[in-house]
Amino acid sequence: MNTQVQRRGIAGNAARVLGVVLGLALLTVLVIDQRPWDRLFATDSAVGIVIQGQRFQLPAEQSADLEGRAARHADRGAAEASDAAARLVASELDDLFERLSARLPAYADWYFSLRGEYTRLSLLILRWGGLATADPVVDKAVELILGGEELAGEVSAIEGRVEGLLTARARELRTAWLQELLLMAGEPKPASEPGEPSAVVLLDDLAEEFGGHGSSEFLTRLSASSAGAASVGAAGPLVARLALRSSAAAAGSGSLALKGAGRGAAKAGGAGAGALGCAAAGPAAWACALAVGGAAWVATDWALLSADEWRNRDALIADWEERLALLRAELEATLLDQYGQAIDAWHRGMHLEVERTFSPLDSVRAAPPER
Amino acid sequence: MATASGARQTRLALNDMLWLLAVPVFLIVLSRIAVQLTDTAVVVLVLGLALFMTAGIWLRLVLRRRIFLAGALRVESPWYRRLRGGPLMALMALGGAVPLAAILVVAVARVDAPHLLLGMVLNVPVLVLLREFWSRRLASHAVPRFRAMLALRLALALNLGLLFLALATAALFRTYPELAGLTLTEAMLSEAGRQEAASGLLQALMQLAAAKDAMAWWLGQQVLPGLIEPGLQIVGWMVLVATDVLVVWSYLMICASVLTLLHWREWHPGGHRQ
Numbered sequence: 001m002n003t004q005v006q007r008r009g010i011a012g013n014a015a016r017v018l019g020v021v022l023g024l025a026l027l028t029v030l031v032i033d034q035r036p037w038d039r040l041f042a043t044d045s046a047v048g049i050v051i052q053g054q055r056f057q058l059p060a061e062q063s064a065d066l067e068g069r070a071a072r073h074a075d076r077g078a079a080e081a082s083d084a085a086a087r088l089v090a091s092e093l094d095d096l097f098e099r100l101s102a103r104l105p106a107y108a109d110w111y112f113s114l115r116g117e118y119t120r121l122s123l124l125i126l127r128w129g130g131l132a133t134a135d136p137v138v139d140k141a142v143e144l145i146l147g148g149e150e151l152a153g154e155v156s157a158i159e160g161r162v163e164g165l166l167t168a169r170a171r172e173l174r175t176a177w178l179q180e181l182l183l184m185a186g187e188p189k190p191a192s193e194p195g196e197p198s199a200v201v202l203l204d205d206l207a208e209e210f211g212g213h214g215s216s217e218f219l220t221r222l223s224a225s226s227a228g229a230a231s232v233g234a235a236g237p238l239v240a241r242l243a244l245r246s247s248a249a250a251a252g253s254g255s256l257a258l259k260g261a262g263r264g265a266a267k268a269g270g271a272g273a274g275a276l277g278c279a280a281a282g283p284a285a286w287a288c289a290l291a292v293g294g295a296a297w298v299a300t301d302w303a304l305l306s307a308d309e310w311r312n313r314d315a316l317i318a319d320w321e322e323r324l325a326l327l328r329a330e331l332e333a334t335l336l337d338q339y340g341q342a343i344d345a346w347h348r349g350m351h352l353e354v355e356r357t358f359s360p361l362d363s364v365r366a367a368p369p370e371r
Numbered sequence: 372m373a374t375a376s377g378a379r380q381t382r383l384a385l386n387d388m389l390w391l392l393a394v395p396v397f398l399i400v401l402s403r404i405a406v407q408l409t410d411t412a413v414v415v416l417v418l419g420l421a422l423f424m425t426a427g428i429w430l431r432l433v434l435r436r437r438i439f440l441a442g443a444l445r446v447e448s449p450w451y452r453r454l455r456g457g458p459l460m461a462l463m464a465l466g467g468a469v470p471l472a473a474i475l476v477v478a479v480a481r482v483d484a485p486h487l488l489l490g491m492v493l494n495v496p497v498l499v500l501l502r503e504f505w506s507r508r509l510a511s512h513a514v515p516r517f518r519a520m521l522a523l524r525l526a527l528a529l530n531l532g533l534l535f536l537a538l539a540t541a542a543l544f545r546t547y548p549e550l551a552g553l554t555l556t557e558a559m560l561s562e563a564g565r566q567e568a569a570s571g572l573l574q575a576l577m578q579l580a581a582a583k584d585a586m587a588w589w590l591g592q593q594v595l596p597g598l599i600e601p602g603l604q605i606v607g608w609m610v611l612v613a614t615d616v617l618v619v620w621s622y623l624m625i626c627a628s629v630l631t632l633l634h635w636r637e638w639h640p641g642g643h644r645q
Contacts, residue, residue, distance in 0.1 A: 009378040016385035020496065023392045027492040030399055031485045037403050 048200035049185060051178065051207060055200075056185035067358035070177065070206060074350035077173035077210065078343055084169060085162055085339045089332055092158040097328045100145055104317045107144040111316060112309035114302060116140070145320065155331065162339065163222045170212035170219065170346075177210055201357060209346075209353040216349020221342040380503070387499045390633055394625050395492045398479050402488060405480035406568040413476070413570045420472035420625070421465060427628025428464040430635055432456055434520045471621035477576045478618040480568065486541040491622055494534050498626055501526035519638050523630060527623050534619050547588045558589040 030036060047058050047066070058066070110116045119140075142148060181203070205214060212218035401416075408416065433456040444451045482488060505522035513521050550558045562585035563578040631638070 009382065013378060013381050013385060016382065016389060020385060020388045020392070023389070024492060024495065027392065027395050027399065028489060031488040031492060 049181065049203055050200060051181070051203045056182070058185050066181075066201070067354060069180065070354045070358070071351060073173060073177045073180075073210070074347060074354060077169070078347035078350070081166055081169040081173075081346075082340065082343050084165055085343070086336055088162050088165055089158065089335050089339075092161065093328050093332050096154050096158070097324055100147075100324055101321060103145050103147075104320050107141060107320070108309075108313050108316055110140060110144060112305055112313060114298070114305065117301065117305060141320075145324075155335075159335070162335070166222055166339070166343075167212065167219055170210065174207055174211035178207060203357065206350075206353045206357045209350050212346065214349055214353055216346050216352075218342060218346035218349065221345060222339075384499050384503050387502075387630060387633065388496055390629055391495045391499065391626055394622070394629060395488065395495065398475075398491060398622070399488055401476070402479045402482045405476065405573065406570075408568075408570055408573065410570045410572045413573045417469065417472045417476055420475065421468040424468035424472060424621070424624045424628050425461060425465045427631040428468060428624065429456070429461045430631045430638075431520060431524075431627070432460055432464060434517070434638060436460070438517055468624070471617065471624060473576065474615065474617050475621040475625070477573070477580050478615065480573060481566070481577055481580055484545055486538060486545070487618070490534055490538050490541070494530065494622075495626075497533065498526060498530050498623070501530055502630070505529075516638075519634060523627060527627055531616070531619055531623055534623070535616055538619065547591075548585075550585070550589050550592055553589070555586060555589050559585045561585065 049056050049058060049066075208214040209216060212222075405413075436454065436456045440451055440454060444454075478487065502522050505525040506518060509518050509522055509525075548562070550561075553561065559582040562581040566574055566577040566581050568574040568577055
């Protein structure tokens, strides 16, 4: 009997030991593991949001994805802004370079004219004598094709239009995000209304960031880019000059010099042949020789220029089309790189602000407020 | 016979552990919901905890008074009855229990790392084992009817030191906010500003506690490194960052109240006058 009592006592104590151990283990898990509490308190309270001084309340099931929604808006807004900027830049540069291409025939007319020929010759002589430093072909090309400083103004105007587009995009993104929030939240809730949420999120900073006025200073960066656009525009003629010089060095110098030398020999031959006809003119023979020789020189020059134009005009225009295409590609890459950097910074800023805005919310929802 | 007595002692000890598990359960739940409580709920909670503590403290005070009276006064003296402890003693106990309860509620509401609650959970068997240890050690020294109370008293004192040391050691391995570049005032205001609770009263108390913590961290980061030897810095950090002794003491007071209320009939000398 006594043994039975003892056995019952031992069994009871074993059960108690088991209970204590299990209790300690369960409590340890409850202290260390946050997940059971998350599930328990996930739907217990609504979340308040404050935008521009107005307070709204979101049901817990909708508020759970607030951060995800904001992040998705940020991703979509940045991607769309980037695409829109690329499309506008391409379209604007297409228009600009189409107009520049249309000027190539006028440049070719000048290049193969007597005026152009003698302008080039005289400036080349001056350069040889050290009296002129500029390349006459380059200057004329810049004037006739790129319109001098006009390209800088054109590029600045394009930048201004892209800035306007991106500003509008940022505003639209902010509006779309706020509209979605307001649709979820319904009517503003007076502060005194019962059922106050345990967590309140202030969204003004995030709205500012979405609108481009936040800490990433997206719109300021865009303005700086536009200021830089002036630099790009000012660099346009420089880029064109470089293209011209390199092209002249690569293709034009040899053939044009040979052509010039050939034309010079032919003109000298024509002038000499004309002057020989004046031998019978007696004392007026020198004057006759000068007049007839000069006329023969010019006539020969014109004939040779015409032949040169007939042979090389299309090649000259095609060469310039190629150089303009290179210039366009460089300009497009430079502009898109600038916008890409600004949009990337904006995108990062929006994500940072999303994290900064909603992380406290997570901690509030998952556990007692951060201390 | 000795085996039966041992089994009975073990059963009582295990029962005590099971009862004491209710204390960390309550505190763990409180840590999750405290910031959502209203002002009224916070006041009721603090008063309820204080009354529970008071019951245990008062009963133990009465017992201590009886020990004193048994040794100092004759049983037939009217002062024996007058001084045995009544409402005035309970009121004084309540006066001490209210701040202790408030400190415990605030500490639990501000829990942001598991070490405090984990320490409280694991302390349950430690307290009971310490009491059993002292009870056995006092068997041949203490008067039987006061032995349990004396054992509990010694166990509480030793447990306070052990739990404080354990929590202070755990606190050494935690990370704290970087307060470099801030003045002491800025650091305190910054920490206080991060406190959130539905109850304004609880929030104010949490802000006070947070400011106190910020002051400790600031001193630990800005002052200690330049003033004392590296070995002593660890001691200084332990003092600065360890969970407040009062928090540990108030937790132990609740545990002691549970044990006192459970065993009051066995411990109370009743009307027995020798």
